[in-house]
Structures are given as C-alpha cells and as structure tokens.
Amino acid sequence: MRDVAIVGAGMVRFGKHNDTSFVDLAAKSSLRALEDARMSERDVDALYMASLFAGELNHQVATASALADSLALLPAAANRVENGPASGGSAIREAYMAVASGVHDTVLVTGCDKMRHVSGALITDYVATMAHPIAEYPHGVTLPSLAAMLARLYMHKYGMERKHLAMVAVKNQKNGVQNPYAHIQQEVTMDGILYAPEAEMNNPLVSDPLRLYDCCPISDGSASVVICAAEKAKEFTDTPVILAGIGQGTDTLAVHEREDPTILNSVRVASKQAFERAKLTPKDISFAELHDAFSILEIVESEDAGFFEKGKGFKALEEGITQKDGKFPINPSGGLKARGHPVGATGVAQAAEITWQLQGEAGGKQINGAETAYCCNFGGFGNNVTALVMKRKN
C-alpha cells in the first residue's frame, strides 16, 4: 500500500449562494484546490463528489458526472459518495484507497451541498430520515432531539452544566472570526447567550437543553482537496500533508440500542483505525477539528477520539485547554458552529482546514508549530463516522 498525501485544498465561503448552481458551486472550490496543487484538469485521474442532498434538494442526480464534465476532467472516473453528514470523510477515504491501491495517482475530492433555498423544516425532515425508519423517525425523532437527549444524559452522568455547552459556542464563534470561509464570523459571549436578562430571547430553545447557539447553521458551501500518491506529491506542492491514517466505524441506527448512549462507539472505532494506521496516538496530535453540529458533540467526540478521559471533555473545555491558544486546540477553524454545515462539504472542509494548518497557511487561525492533526466527520446520529489523522511530513 502506497502512502497518500494531500497536495492542494480549496473552499468557497460557506453561507448563502442563491445565484450559483449546485455544480457551479462545486466547481469553484474544485478549481481553487487544483490551482493550489498547480494541477491542470489533465492531471486528474478521478473525482469523488461528496453530497448528501444533491438530488433531494437540488433536483439533480449523478452530479459527479456533471462536475467532471464542468471541470473538463473527462474521461476521468467520477463517483458520488454518500454517507449522510459524513459523506465528505467517506469520499476522502475512497480517494485514499484508490490512490493507496495504485489504481489512481491523483484524485480530486469535492464536497458540496446547497440547502439555503429550501425551508428548514424540509431539511430537518430529510435529515431525520437518517434516524431509524421504524423505531425513531415515525415517532418524530429529529437529529436535534437526539443531540438534546445525549446532552441530558451526559449532564446527568458526568455533572456537566448548561454553561459548558455555551462555552463550545463561544469558543468556536470566536475562532470563526479568523476564518474567511466561515458562514458566521461573529463573536458571542457567555453573557449574551446564557446569563444576560435577554439571553433567553437571543438564544431560544431548540430541543431542551440545546438552544440556537448549540446548533450549527444550515449552509450552502463547497470544499475540495487534491489527493495523490505521496511519492509524487512534490510534483504538485512544496508542502504536502500526509494522510497518515483513516478509519470508519458504524454503530446501531437506533440510539436506544446502544449499551451506553453517552459513548460514541463509531468515533472510537474510526479513531482507533486512523491512529493505528498512522502509528500515532492521541497524545501525538497537535490539534483537532471535530464535528460540532451540536455543541454536545464536540465534548463527547473529544473523549471518544481519545484526547480526554470519558466524562472529562467538558472540564478540559472549561480549563481553556481546547481554546485556540490552549494546550490542545479544538476547532480552530470555528468548526461547524461557525463555518456552517453544508452537509456533504463538511468532511472535506475539515481536511482542507487541516491541510492549511499543517502547511502554515492558516492565517489568523494558525496553530503555531502544528505538526499533526485529527478530524472526525459524524454521520447519522453517530451511526457512521470517519476519522482522519494527518501529519506534516512522512
């Protein structure tokens, strides 16, 4: 198996892109990543498109073929990979195997979704179809409600308080101010979303105990990375980033079937695979990008990925360890909370953010001296998760 590297990354700012079609949006980040890799369309052997809702929300299927045509990659192989909100991580994993196997040398991965032109209710419903089709969905279970139940259970079990959830939002929105690609580039304060008399109005209830600022925004957006055989990486960039390890794990669809729902076993399985393949441990990692679609997820993932003991993630947060200038920064990009969550794009955006960090090109969000990084991309309600470990050099 060959080593695999990322040699280019590109993104469009997440937010509203009403005037850009789905394929044009995907093409924009793709062209930026190819330019970053000093790569022409002739150099691309294959394309992976990550999208959850191309057909459902944009009335276009087989979008990988459309993007390959739009970018003039023909006759390169082109496929769409869908794994719920972890589609981006899964597409990177497919690209990794395509290169590792020797079938392809250079692969473009683009994650894209456009969600702002339809109602939030429609999206919440479609997202909820990832819940169990008999045991959950027909009873009105939505993803925000599953996250809320996880938060309640975790609070009960480990003594976390409401303020810790708010700290995730405050930290990540602060980080997002430095991210030119973030949908939301605005700080919030503990006072403004939790303590002030008007806080309850500012930060209305979504699903108790989760409030508006515990939830990521719904966004349009696209992100791309160019993946190639590590042995050829120097043809395309002076600063390749090694995709050292990658993993994927599934868990029960119905959350109540898990022995302890505060444990995200899929995160554990995926992370263990990624670390083992990378021959690294959580202690070796400089920073992490986690899938904070809901504030509680950042805390629980930080434990199950192996960075903190079970039940201690919120304490690390409280102690400032996960701040951008802390001992172990989490979501220096602002995470999904600030960057936004165009579902299929998120996993690719995480890899793009890490690429820039490890290249020393992250600008105002740069973590000084970052040598290694981890990210996880959370599908369904934790029933299908991917994890990546990346490092500066081999």
Next chain:
Amino acid sequence: MRDVAIVGAGMVRFGKHNDTSFVDLAAKSSLRALEDARMSERDVDALYMASLFAGELNHQVATASALADSLALLPAAANRVENGPASGGSAIREAYMAVASGVHDTVLVTGCDKMRHVSGALITDYVATMAHPIAEYPHGVTLPSLAAMLARLYMHKYGMERKHLAMVAVKNQKNGVQNPYAHIQQEVTMDGILYAPEAEMNNPLVSDPLRLYDCCPISDGSASVVICAAEKAKEFTDTPVILAGIGQGTDTLAVHEREDPTILNSVRVASKQAFERAKLTPKDISFAELHDAFSILEIVESEDAGFFEKGKGFKALEEGITQKDGKFPINPSGGLKARGHPVGATGVAQAAEITWQLQGEAGGKQINGAETAYCCNFGGFGNNVTALVMKRKN
C-alpha cells in the same frame, strides 16, 4: 495490488415489491449473497450500497448505514456510491479498490432501488436530471429521447433498420424466460412486436424509432455480491470468480458535444482499462452482459466494448452470433430488457449473473464452457460507464 475475487452472489426477483421496505429489500439479496459465500455478518469488513434513488423516491438517506445496521455488520465501514444507473458498477469498483489496497479483506456490495410505487412520469423526470442541466434538461430532453436520437443517427450512418432493434427485444425476452430473477419472463416474437397488424398497438411508440419493447421495464430489485482478496477466496467458496479487470470512463454530459455521438467513448475508455488490467482482449471473452436499457444500447455497446467492428453490431445480431447458443452470447440473462432495471441494482446484478455463469450455476441460462465474461454498466446517457472483466480462475 492484490487480486480480487467474487465469492458469493444473491438477488431478489426484480419486479414489484410493494410490501417490502427499501432496506428490507436490500437486506434480502445481501443475506442470500452472504449465505452463498458461507459468510457470517462477523466476516464482513465493509459494505457498499449502490442506489440512485433511495432518498428521492423512498424518502430515506444514508441507507448504507441503515443496511449495515439491519444486517448486523457493525462496526463495518458502510458507504453509498451513486453514479446514476451505473451506481452498481461503481460500487463494485470501490469494493475492488478497497480490497486491492489491502484496507479490507471482505466486502459486501448491494445494489438496490425501489421505483414501482411512484409514477413513471416522476421517474422519467428524475432520470432526465442526469442530462445536461442547461443544454438538455430544460428543453425537455429525456433519456428515452436521447436513445431515440442515437438510434436514428446510427440507422442513418450504418444502414441499420427498425427490425434490428426489435431483434434485441426478442432475443433478450427469450433469454429472460430462463431467468428466475427476471421481471419479465415472457417471449415476444418479431411478428408480435413488429410485423403483425396489431403490432403497432402491442408495441406503442415511446420516442421514434423506439417503441415500448425497445425500453427496459421500471422495477424494484436488489442484487448483491461478496468480494474478497483472491488469496482468501477458498475460505468462502470452492468456485471463486476473479475480478480480473475493472474500468471507468466519463464523456461529455451534453450528447451534442461528442464528435460522433454514435461512438460511446466512455464505453471504450472503461473497457480498455478493464481489458488491459485483466491482460485479456475482447476475443478472449466467452459472453457479455450489456446495459440494454434501450435496445440500441446493446448494439452500440457491443461495438465500443470491442466485440464487433463499428457499425457491425446489428449484423452480428442478425446473424445470430449474439444468441444464447451463438458464437458470442450477449445478455444470456435477458439483460435489463427482461430482468428489469432497478437502477442502482443493475450493475451488481450483472456481476451476480456472470458469477453464476462462471461457476456453472446459471441453470437454464447457462453458457456451456464459459471461462471469461464482460459487462458494462451505463450511467447518464453514456457520460459515465463502468466495465468489468471476470474469469473463472487466475
């Protein structure tokens, strides 16, 4: 890169499955394939689900996770691959690379779509979204109309007549009578669909020159294969089939941009890759399963895959060469014409049919002495095609 084999196959009869949910239908063929491979769910490292319309027509996304849960494959990796009607071929190709790379040893591939519960108009519209979103779709171009234009152009250029199209239907529906999994198990005659006074009523116009019997039926269905490292194949079956070569090629989305639209360049690219990897040529192949969603496609694909000279495919058909007992049988299973076309399932069904043939287990449709076979799975209107070359032993 390791050699890769198919060690089990399973299918449900294509047709109407109103009383079975999407995931349950997919689980049925999956369990049959696992049983065929004498494999328990504990032995499966990863699942690939091929589906074009799970979300759009069945209101369920992230179906790979749902199927992994239903089959108790957890924590195996699970992803959905979508490449229009070639989703099945693409999923097999991903599985091939996952095994060839050494990341996985055993992979289940299941293709499934359920389409019978919605109107044909809705399906025709959704399928048409694979056409070019500016140059074709808004002008009312549908896939049947693109196939009709290809047929007209081919007739004009090579002297093919209407009767040759009907011969495809007659041959394939005859073959389908021997296929217990075929949606349509009924012979038709040249007289009945072309020459008799009532033929025009029996076989109404769809898009001139294509008539009803030139088009495959819309079906519910699911098909599965189990793929594993060739070196471990004997643990699971006495008769592994080698996935000797696999290829994929894309072409322009807008058909009018092709220099000669009677040439399916994606079929040529995908086939060339598959043959080169297999170190075989079209002359070495015992029989083929082609993607006859429309009768004209079988003829044109048989040329661009390399079995007949350009413009001579319809003559080979007329001479009986492609009959089940001819020198080079095409679609002994009945093809999409008789088996039906639950879009995401088709590419996997082709591989399953070939597996049974090369194992000598094809029953009434058995091609005696078959040692090698080829299939192609046609996505969009030829803008994204996969090709497989399979053989009996290494």
